[in-house]
Amino acid sequence: MLEKALTGRGGYWGLILFLIAVIGIGFIFYLRQFSEGLGITGMSRDVSWGFYIAQFTFLVGVAASAVMLVIPYYLHDFKKFGKIVILGEFLAVAATTMCLLFIFVDLGQPKRIFNVILYPTLSSILFWDMVVLNGYLLLNIVIGWATLGADRKGVSPSAWVKSLIYLSIPWAISIHTVTAFLYAGLPGRHFWLTAILAARFLASAFASGPALLIILCLIVRKYTKFDPGREAIQAVGKIVTYAMIANVFFLGLELFTAFYSQIPGHMHSFEYLYFGLEGHGKLVPLMWTSSILAVVSLILLINPNMRKNEGTLVLACVAVFISLWIDKGFGLVIGGFVPNPFGRVTEYFPTLPEVLISLGIWAVGFLILTVLYKVVVAVKEELGVAKN
Amino acid sequence: MRIDRRKFLRFAGLSTLLGFTGISVINELLRGGAEAATFTSNPASMSAKRWAMVIDMSKLKTEADYKRVINACHSIHNVPELDNKKHEIKWIWTEKHEHVFPGQSDEYVMESLKHQPFMVLCNHCANPPCVRVCPTKATFKRKDGIVMMDYHRCIGCRFCMAACPFGARSFNWKAPRPFIKDLNAKFPTRTKGVVEKCNFCVERLVRGLKPACVEASNGALAFGDLQDPGSEVRKILSSRYAIRRKPELGTGPSVYYVIGGNDHA
Numbered sequence: 001m002l003e004k005a006l007t008g009r010g011g012y013w014g015l016i017l018f019l020i021a022v023i024g025i026g027f028i029f030y031l032r033q034f035s036e037g038l039g040i041t042g043m044s045r046d047v048s049w050g051f052y053i054a055q056f057t058f059l060v061g062v063a064a065s066a067v068m069l070v071i072p073y074y075l076h077d078f079k080k081f082g083k084i085v086i087l088g089e090f091l092a093v094a095a096t097t098m099c100l101l102f103i104f105v106d107l108g109q110p111k112r113i114f115n116v117i118l119y120p121t122l123s124s125i126l127f128w129d130m131v132v133l134n135g136y137l138l139l140n141i142v143i144g145w146a147t148l149g150a151d152r153k154g155v156s157p158s159a160w161v162k163s164l165i166y167l168s169i170p171w172a173i174s175i176h177t178v179t180a181f182l183y184a185g186l187p188g189r190h191f192w193l194t195a196i197l198a199a200r201f202l203a204s205a206f207a208s209g210p211a212l213l214i215i216l217c218l219i220v221r222k223y224t225k226f227d228p229g230r231e232a233i234q235a236v237g238k239i240v241t242y243a244m245i246a247n248v249f250f251l252g253l254e255l256f257t258a259f260y261s262q263i264p265g266h267m268h269s270f271e272y273l274y275f276g277l278e279g280h281g282k283l284v285p286l287m288w289t290s291s292i293l294a295v296v297s298l299i300l301l302i303n304p305n306m307r308k309n310e311g312t313l314v315l316a317c318v319a320v321f322i323s324l325w326i327d328k329g330f331g332l333v334i335g336g337f338v339p340n341p342f343g344r345v346t347e348y349f350p351t352l353p354e355v356l357i358s359l360g361i362w363a364v365g366f367l368i369l370t371v372l373y374k375v376v377v378a379v380k381e382e383l384g385v386a387k388n
Numbered sequence: 389m390r391i392d393r394r395k396f397l398r399f400a401g402l403s404t405l406l407g408f409t410g411i412s413v414i415n416e417l418l419r420g421g422a423e424a425a426t427f428t429s430n431p432a433s434m435s436a437k438r439w440a441m442v443i444d445m446s447k448l449k450t451e452a453d454y455k456r457v458i459n460a461c462h463s464i465h466n467v468p469e470l471d472n473k474k475h476e477i478k479w480i481w482t483e484k485h486e487h488v489f490p491g492q493s494d495e496y497v498m499e500s501l502k503h504q505p506f507m508v509l510c511n512h513c514a515n516p517p518c519v520r521v522c523p524t525k526a527t528f529k530r531k532d533g534i535v536m537m538d539y540h541r542c543i544g545c546r547f548c549m550a551a552c553p554f555g556a557r558s559f560n561w562k563a564p565r566p567f568i569k570d571l572n573a574k575f576p577t578r579t580k581g582v583v584e585k586c587n588f589c590v591e592r593l594v595r596g597l598k599p600a601c602v603e604a605s606n607g608a609l610a611f612g613d614l615q616d617p618g619s620e621v622r623k624i625l626s627s628r629y630a631i632r633r634k635p636e637l638g639t640g641p642s643v644y645y646v647i648g649g650n651d652h653a
Binding site: 036037038039043044045046048049103106107108109110112113115116117118119120121122123124125126127130182183186187188189264265336337340341342343344346 | 409412413416417473474475476477483486487488490491517520521522523524525526541542543544545546547549550551552553554555558559560561562563579580581582583634637638639
């Protein structure tokens with residue numbers, strides 16, 4: 001089926017070339033980082049994880065969100081998702097690949113990456129994250145490819161594919177739970193040391209991922225003959241709404257515990273992120289942007305008339321996506337490191353090389369997404385023509 | 389059974405992938421640690437069940453006292469001196485009371501304490517979170533309680549730095565060798581992209597010598613076996629009130645601080 005990605009109009013090839021160019025720029029800067037070391041990033045002794053790990057954390061959520069289509073379609077026989085479940089699975093493939101690349105570029109000694117397999121350490125959550133992420137990637141490639149292949153031949157997927165699909169449901173939950181455990185089990189990092197972190201991660205994942213999927217569905221409908229279906233998009237919109245409400249609620253729980261208990265260690269990171277600490281407040285404008293977008297998105301989503309209007313729905317989805325990208329792709333990771341274990345504030349902001357390397361990885365993800373979606377669209381168009 | 393080329397390639401590829409990763413993981417898990425029977429230990433070497441340090445703050449008086457201790461460590465361990473504070477590497481250094489014991493300091497704390505620098509270093513915890521999180525066992529705890537780094541195995545993921553509640557770990561954000569003032573050829577230098585920290589001078593202990601900082605401290609730093617009731621550290625701890633950093637986290641730091649007043653017996 002992959003050959004279908006080799007034929008396309010000018011716009012398709014233009015997009016492919018653009019993405020390859022962005023990847024190339026990122027790669028050149030990665031070579032610089034490879035030879036000079038991670039010192040070319042904004043990270044420091046105090047903020048020892050930055051943009052890369054934050055992007056990874058955010059994208060795990062996007063990857064896990066495919067389950068929000070799989071559960072209704074395969075467990076509840078919600079037929080309207082039949083056309084778009086494949087889009088969710090292939091989005092998971094692209095997002096998981098980006099996750100793995102973001103971890104890779106964050107390593108100080110990338111040549112030694114196989115030490116994780118050569119010296120497996122069961123007590124390390126990073127070892128388990130490696131296991132679940134690679135497993136999830138493999139599951140989604142196999143499931144996506146097999147179901148699309150079956151679809152093309154007009155038959156239902158084989159039984160073994162079905163069992164993999166059922167396996168992928170708890171697996172999706174596991175990737176984001178394990179990723180939350182990277183943070184939630186560390187003594188002395190009060191901002192992360194919260195039992196609700198995994199639940200918060202999942203809520204934000206099930207809002208940001210499906211929001212992106214709605215945007216992608218509308219793009220697919222606009223530029224191809226494949227229509228994911230208005231009702232399917234509306235149903236995903238409801239999922240985004242509930243998940244975003246849960247996400248904001250969970251954040252509220254964190255704020256209550258921190259500020260009602262008045263325990264300094266629990267308040268410091270929130271103070272740094274939203275008000276600035278000891279005169280340092282580089283992230284304050286970003287965090288308030290995130291909060292305002294969250295409120296705007298909720299107004300647009302909760303109001304049924306606005307949600308049913310695709311124009312405002314897409315605005316709401318963009319707001320959800322940017323809001324959660326800032327919250328998780330920035331604030332959550334940096335906030336955990338400020339203040340440092342000595343109560344001192346060292347600020348962090350990504351450098352240009354760091355941003356360009358990250359953009360390169362996003363471009364890899366979108367390249368994979370573009371190629372896979374092209375195959376899906378070609379198969380679906382073929383089927384549509386055959387039916388007509 | 390006939391198989392076509394496509395099926396064969398698919399099968400072969402998958403088997404190779406599973407074989408490489410799966411077999412090595414299973415082997416490693418079954419092996420459960422290599423035998424080191426071929427090594428004999430130096431008869432002069434010092435050993436303990438759990439090495440610990442007691443820092444007597446009343447004996448550290450002048451700035452020169454601190455400098456001497458820090459230099460003793462940093463010079464023999466080839467610790468680079470980087471100007472950029474963000475890229476700093478340090479094994480032993482000083483911090484103010486309010487930063488070493490956050491939450492225990494307030495504005496009415498003894499005037500002398502407020503301004504006195506405290507020596508800080510890796511606590512060689514009894515229950516070290518850095519060891520728990522390391523995905524390659526590049527940081528590990530020895531039988532004598534010392535938490536060690538294998539610079540050749542470390543992949544530079546910096547999970548240990550996030551896990552350490554004491555800020556004891558430094559990362560080589562750039563190649564450290566150009567920033568080493570006087571190279572000590574008897575101790576390894578590090579490469580960029582790995583984490584490093586205090587090693588309680590294991591290379592000196594095997595030669596029967598106490599850690600360099602202890603030796604240079606004129607008695608302010610005491611070193612010994614926490615599990616030996618007759619050791620110097622136990623003697624001090626039994627007669628003086630000593631505190632540790634963040635004991636509530638349960639990591640079990642092995643570095644104690646004696647604060648204030650009278651000389652111990």
